[in-house]
Amino acid sequence: MAQIVKDQPAAPGRWAGGRPQRTPAAATRRRSDAKLAWLLITPAVIGFLVFFAYPTVRGLYFSFTDFHILTPARWVGLANFRELFADSVFWHSLWVTVYFVLLSVILGVLFSLITAVVLHRLTASTVIRGLIILPFLISGVVAALVWQWMLDPQLGIVSELIEKVTGQHLLFFGDSHWAVPSLAAISIWKSMGYNAVLIFAGLQTIPPTVYEAGRLDGASEIQMFRRLTVPLLRPILVMVVILTVIGSFQVFDIVQVTTEGGPANASNVLQQYIYEKAFGELDFGYASTMSLALFVMLIAITFTQMRLARANESDLS
Known part of the structure; x- marks a missing residue:
């Protein structure tokens, strides 16, 4: 009987000989x-x-x-790279870019985090969230033009208010000390709403019981923010930081519209310098070399950030 059963053919689609047929x-x-x-x-x-x-x-x-x-x-082989290492303007543009990135990332992520926490604790209105993300939907050129008019030392509404309060004029884009912070402020204003919505989505994944346990232990709002909210948001914060770093290193439109790298190369970020070399001097070979260097730097920075911040780990377990 066992031999008869063994010799029977398997049904179509069933297992035969240990493998699916x-x-x-x-x-x-x-x-x-x-x-x-x-x-x-x-x-x-x-x-x-x-x-x-x-x-x-x-x-x-x-x-x-x-x-x-x-x-x-x-x-020409490595001639462009040798020129790159000896180019003082390139290194100055790199330093200006790093300065811009530090301002945009540190202040931008901080303001976005505070905005997201306030939204999460006080309101869940989709209308307010939509209003906050509106600046991100505006073209960078349009945002730069609007802020250039508002910060104009003669007719700008912001400059008029500052003059009434302090009695002094500020040359936001005409002063070498204020040019990069002014550009960073525009970048922060434009991206803050989008980053806040991303962080807000991460806050919604944190169970309310975590905060209830913190209140029972006598923790204040600030202590729960530092020891509960921030650690549990690590994957989202790392993603926001990486996106902000990449976007800040690639800044070009607001610089081109407002300062064009001036005054005296004070805001000549790396993308602006690459643009001038490529389309101003028509030196596409050297511009490609600088673009490749920027690409390698962004990859190294991104992987370093993910490694140090343990982006693939979460404390929510």
């Missing part, structure tokens, strides 16, 4: 699903290859050439 219909269905999947992702793949992969490879090649767009690219 595929029927012709199932195999045909899998092939049809694969064709449909490739058909659906083909536009995205083409867009990635045309608008990202090809320009990246092309820019990498140009970084090793002397290319002035009007003449064919000439291979």
